[in-house]
Amino acid sequence: MEPKEQLTYNFEEIETRHQKNWEENALFTTTEDSDKPFYYVLEMFPYPSGRIHMGHVRNYTIGDVIARFKKMNGFNVLHPMGWDAFGLPAENAALKHKTHPAKWTYENIDYMKKQLRRLGLSYDWSREIATCDPSYYKWEQLFFIKMLEKGIVYRKKSTVNWCESCQTVLANEQVEDGKCWRCSEEVINKELDGWFFKITDYAEELLSYCDKLTNWPDKVISMQKNWIGKSAGAGVVFNLVGSEKKIEVFTTRPDTLYGVTFVCLSVDHPLVEILLKDNPVKNEAEEFIRNVKLIPAEIKFGETLEKDGFFTGKYVVHPLMDVEIPIYLANYVLIEYGTGAVMGVPAHDTRDFQFAKKYSLPIKTVIIPEDNSIDPDNLADAYTENGIMINSNGFNGLSSIDVKEKIINCLEKAKLGNKEITFRLRDWGISRQRFWGTPIPIIHCPNCGIVPVPEKDLPVKLPLNMEIDEKGRSPLHTSEEFYKVSCPLCNATGRRETDTMDTFVESSWYFARYTCPQDENTALAKESARKWLPVNQYIGGIEHAILHLLYSRFFTKVLRDIGYLEIDEPFEKLMTQGMVLKDGAKMSKSKGNVVDPDLMIKKYGSDTIRLFILFAAPPERDLEWSDHGIDGSHRFIQRVWRLVTGNIEELSVNYPEDLFKMDILPGNLKKIRRKTHQTIIKVRDDLEKFHFNTAISALMELVNELYGVINTENNKVDKAKWAVIKEAVTNMILLLSPFVPHLSDEMWLILGRTGSVSNQAFPVGDKEIAREDEIIVAIQVNGKLRGEVNVPAGADENEIKTLALSDPRIQKHIEGKAIKKIIFVPGRIFNIVV
RNA sequence: GCGAGAGUGGCGGAAUUGGUAGACGCACUGGACUUAGAAUCCAGCGGGGUGACCUGUGCGAGUUCAAAUCUCGCCUCUCGCACCA
Numbered sequence: 001m002e003p004k005e006q007l008t009y010n011f012e013e014i015e016t017r018h019q020k021n022w023e024e025n026a027l028f029t030t031t032e033d034s035d036k037p038f039y040y041v042l043e044m045f046p047y048p049s050g051r052i053h054m055g056h057v058r059n060y061t062i063g064d065v066i067a068r069f070k071k072m073n074g075f076n077v078l079h080p081m082g083w084d085a086f087g088l089p090a091e092n093a094a095l096k097h098k099t100h101p102a103k104w105t106y107e108n109i110d111y112m113k114k115q116l117r118r119l120g121l122s123y124d125w126s127r128e129i130a131t132c133d134p135s136y137y138k139w140e141q142l143f144f145i146k147m148l149e150k151g152i153v154y155r156k157k158s159t160v161n162w163c164e165s166c167q168t169v170l171a172n173e174q175v176e177d178g179k180c181w182r183c184s185e186e187v188i189n190k191e192l193d194g195w196f197f198k199i200t201d202y203a204e205e206l207l208s209y210c211d212k213l214t215n216w217p218d219k220v221i222s223m224q225k226n227w228i229g230k231s232a233g234a235g236v237v238f239n240l241v242g243s244e245k246k247i248e249v250f251t252t253r254p255d256t257l258y259g260v261t262f263v264c265l266s267v268d269h270p271l272v273e274i275l276l277k278d279n280p281v282k283n284e285a286e287e288f289i290r291n292v293k294l295i296p297a298e299i300k301f302g303e304t305l306e307k308d309g310f311f312t313g314k315y316v317v318h319p320l321m322d323v324e325i326p327i328y329l330a331n332y333v334l335i336e337y338g339t340g341a342v343m344g345v346p347a348h349d350t351r352d353f354q355f356a357k358k359y360s361l362p363i364k365t366v367i368i369p370e371d372n373s374i375d376p377d378n379l380a381d382a383y384t385e386n387g388i389m390i391n392s393n394g395f396n397g398l399s400s401i402d403v404k405e406k407i408i409n410c411l412e413k414a415k416l417g418n419k420e421i422t423f424r425l426r427d428w429g430i431s432r433q434r435f436w437g438t439p440i441p442i443i444h445c446p447n448c449g450i451v452p453v454p455e456k457d458l459p460v461k462l463p464l465n466m467e468i469d470e471k472g473r474s475p476l477h478t479s480e481e482f483y484k485v486s487c488p489l490c491n492a493t494g495r496r497e498t499d500t501m502d503t504f505v506e507s508s509w510y511f512a513r514y515t516c517p518q519d520e521n522t523a524l525a526k527e528s529a530r531k532w533l534p535v536n537q538y539i540g541g542i543e544h545a546i547l548h549l550l551y552s553r554f555f556t557k558v559l560r561d562i563g564y565l566e567i568d569e570p571f572e573k574l575m576t577q578g579m580v581l582k583d584g585a586k587m588s589k590s591k592g593n594v595v596d597p598d599l600m601i602k603k604y605g606s607d608t609i610r611l612f613i614l615f616a617a618p619p620e621r622d623l624e625w626s627d628h629g630i631d632g633s634h635r636f637i638q639r640v641w642r643l644v645t646g647n648i649e650e651l652s653v654n655y656p657e658d659l660f661k662m663d664i665l666p667g668n669l670k671k672i673r674r675k676t677h678q679t680i681i682k683v684r685d686d687l688e689k690f691h692f693n694t695a696i697s698a699l700m701e702l703v704n705e706l707y708g709v710i711n712t713e714n715n716k717v718d719k720a721k722w723a724v725i726k727e728a729v730t731n732m733i734l735l736l737s738p739f740v741p742h743l744s745d746e747m748w749l750i751l752g753r754t755g756s757v758s759n760q761a762f763p764v765g766d767k768e769i770a771r772e773d774e775i776i777v778a779i780q781v782n783g784k785l786r787g788e789v790n791v792p793a794g795a796d797e798n799e800i801k802t803l804a805l806s807d808p809r810i811q812k813h814i815e816g817k818a819i820k821k822i823i824f825v826p827g828r829i830f831n832i833v834v
Numbered sequence: 835g836c837g838a839g840a841g842u843g844g845c846g847g848a849a850u851u852g853g854u855a856g857a858c859g860c861a862c863u864g865g866a867c868u869u870a871g872a873a874u875c876c877a878g879c880g881g882g883g884u885g886a887c888c889u890g891u892g893c894g895a896g897u898u899c900a901a902a903u904c905u906c907g908c909c910u911c912u913c914g915c916a917c918c919a
Binding site: 044046047084089160161169171172173220222223226227229425426428429431433502503504541542544545546547550578579584586615616617618621622623624629630633638639642694696697698699700701704711776778779780782784785809812820821823825828829831832833 | 858873913915
């Protein structure tokens with residue numbers, strides 16, 4: 001390009017000026033009185049941890065592109081932002097800095113909000129919410145009470161991590177190698193009363209609706225389905241020898257019933273105490289139980305737990321055979337799942353096989369594969385497939401699949417079992433012995449028992465005048481000022497519930513509150529909810545694929561059933577974005593590979609970061625941060641900037657349309673127009689599919705072609721040429737605007753237009769202009785590329801055949817061989833098989 | 835361990851879903867411009883071979899005229915696992 005006096009690209013000045021302009025004109029403030037179709041796009045709100053990290057930048061940039069794209073397509077777009085403000089880190093920080101969690105949290109919110117604004121994200125800030133605000137959690141407390149009335153909330157015991165020396169409950173995160181993270185004392189399990197949400201009541205619906213979530217990624221759906229874990233099988237009763245008592249087990253493999261050689265109980269099973277009464281092995285058994293109970297939750301449910309067992313000396317009777325079967329205690333049987341007891345079939349279950357080998361228990365094969373490929377008397381490993389029954393009384397020779405039903409029938413006749421469906425999903429324990437969370441609105445009265453706080457007394461506010469103690473314990477448990485209250489029913493002195501709710505509760509309904517964030521009369525205004533919900537597009541990290549999304553789905557159904565919402569599912573479409581990595585690993589302080597968005601904004605500006613993060617990888621994949629890569633994005637932006645500012649004179653002229661009609665243009669300009677419209681079509685299409693990286697590379701190609709024509713055609717007064725370039729540049733600015741909104745708005749002004757590009761319509765390409773009139777068809781011989789021919793777009797097989805057979809390269813490869821077959825894929829491949 | 839993904843040049847990635855592998859960008863190399871550097875512009879760039887060609891999408895088989903894409907069997911990495919959010 002010719003050297004010419006140009007405006008410098010001062011991104012800091014340009015970006016802050018346009019941000020100010022958008023805000024002053026309330027460009028992204030959304031109201032409900034609009035004739036346009038409604039569209040709700042939401043990104044998962046952040047925890048106010050202190051500063052924005054690159055994962056946030058990525059998440060919010062993706063959402064912003066969609067919000068801006070939809071707005072330009074004529075939608076009334078709701079695009080809100082808020083703060084998931086309760087949680088453990090605030091308590092830790094408060095402890096460290098001797099301050100109140102609220103102070104720390106709100107300071108973080110202030111700072112992070114500035115950072116988000118500086119990124120030029122098109123949020124409607126008038127709808128901002130923070131979940132730690134009483135005006136938010138008040139409604140959550142009300143939901144809790146309504147759920148209690150409905151029987152969706154109940155109380156039961158559960159096991160927590162407990163540190164004896166700190167006298168406090170620990171989160172899994174606070175347990176390091178089975179030890180307390182503060183004092184390194186061994187962590188033990190402790191039983192505690194707590195509140196539970198009956199998510200299992202919704203298991204069937206949560207599962208069946210998975211199939212209606214057709215715009216969710218398959219991987220998330222299958223993770224959710226597996227998490228809910230429906231399995232059909234049988235409940236089987238084993239009567240205790242010499243006792244009225246019985247052990248009930250659940251099995252998905254009733255067909256293996258004749259292969260049972262032992263039964264295992266969880267150490268928490270209620271029968272254990274009875275079995276051990278006056279038992280000679282009582283002491284050893286109790287030692288075993290103590291050891292199992294010491295296994296911290298993180299190891300018990302995960303990692304490689306070494307299978308361990310203990311023989312009780314007691315037996316049960318097989319329900320369909322006259323055989324006595326030994327009862328073991330086992331560390332791998334969980335009281336939380338099924339009945340807390342399992343039947344051991346070593347021949348057909350891998351875990352049972354290991355267990356039987358370890359304790360020299362018999363291994364009885366009852367199913368063999370049809371091809372007889374295993375030796376039933378000497379198994380090398382458990383055979384877990386279906387097959388043909390053996391050693392099973394009247395069922396021998398039948399298929400194991402058919403036998404399931406038949407054995408259940410036998411059990412039903414004998415009144416020793418029945419068909420059963422179980423779920424892996426457990427009820428959601430929401431009690432936390434923490435300070436910085438939503439107080440549970442309950443009063444424990446010595447006379448009346450459990451009494452909900454009356455609605456008029458809500459919210460139960462979290463006191464701002466107390467501090468977390470040096471062991472990290474919640475002051476609510478010890479503060480009379482907080483817990484000493486009189487019972488609303490009988491006026492007796494009661495004790496306020498001092499536990500708070502799991503922070504997942506707040507994030508399970510925030511998306512709905514954005515539709516009426518300031519409403520003081522109700523949690524959710526019906527009319528607003530009806531207009532906006534469900535969220536049309538939800539975007540967030542894949543790490544939330546199960547818990548947050550499942551809880552939100554559950555909560556939506558609960559809110560429907562207690563009369564607040566009219567929808568069944570919260571999120572119509574879901575996009576899960578990958579992580580931002582540096583040097584192949586997740587960014588973390590401990591690894592020292594953190595890239596600070598603030599520094600990047602200072603060095604390159606927001607548009608460059610946005611562009612790079614969208615260009616460097618498709619959104620659902622992990623993104624490798626590259627300091628060189630971001631230079632490339634910055635270079636592209638400047639290249640675009642020079643393209644406009646360096647040719648401002650020519651681009652400011654208004655060219656009449658008949659100057660650049662396709663049929664009068666020379667080939668090179670025709671090519672530019674064609675490319676322009678192909679790019680419009682491609683970018684629009686890619687945006688619909690979230691293929692931001694390829695949309696951007698298409699725009700790069702267009703810019704490269706424009707430079708090509710400007711550099712090679714030196715005739716500065718060629719009006720047709722500049723008319724074509726102006727069409728391309730104008731569309732380019734519009735197409736770029738969702739990605740780099742500040743740059744686009746600035747170039748729009750430079751070209752003499754007014755207002756923000758975000759108020760313009762997104763371009764629609766002309767298919768006629770975009771159509772290629774000549775195409776290249778690859779010629780293959782036996783599937784190998786041997787040449788190519790240039791043909792008019794509509795060329796038929798015969799034309800291509802003539803050209804192909806006359807090509808000397810092709811002739812060389814088919815010479816002296818008979819043509820067996822010709823495969824022709826129009827517009828692509830012409831394959832000669834010889 | 836269980837569940838779910840991913841694997842393509844030196845690097846990030848593309849490939850119309852079975853049809854010319856490597857678009858676009860980074861890095862690198864050469865050239866132009868410049869007193870010099872920066873910036874910019876132009877060209878080259880999977881590996882082997884002077885060449886025609888051969889070879890190549892984690893590994894090993896298979897289906898097909900044709901496989902990065904489909905099937906089977908492995909390997910490696912990442913995420914989630916219920917009190918981190």
